[in-house]
Amino acid sequence: MAEIEDKAPPARACPICGKPALAKFRPFCSARCADIDLGRWLKGSYVIPGEPLDEADDVPPNPRESGRDH
Numbered sequence: 088m089a090e091i092e093d094k095a096p097p098a099r100a101c102p103i104c105g106k107p108a109l110a111k112f113r114p115f116c117s118a119r120c121a122d123i124d125l126g127r128w129l130k131g132s133y134v135i136p137g138e139p140l141d142e143a144d145d146v147p148p149n150p151r152e153s154g155r156d157h
């Protein structure tokens with residue numbers, strides 16, 4: 088007698104792109120959108136320490152202190 092909810096629930100809008108979400112990726116429409124949301128969540132939650140690895144590629148600081156130009 089009990090009706091089993093085998094049907095997919097009414098499609099909700101994906102919070103990322105606004106497309107109808109799929110039950111497989113709820114509440115997102117695709118794995119990609121889920122990944123994007125995860126990335127946003129991680130960015131907003133975790134505070135990444137500013138390591139000077141990204142900026143300084145392989146350039147040593149200019150030795151201005153030497154002042155050998157004089």
Ligand SMILES: [Zn+2]
Pocket residue numbers: 101102103104105106115116117120
């Ligand atoms: Zn989406």
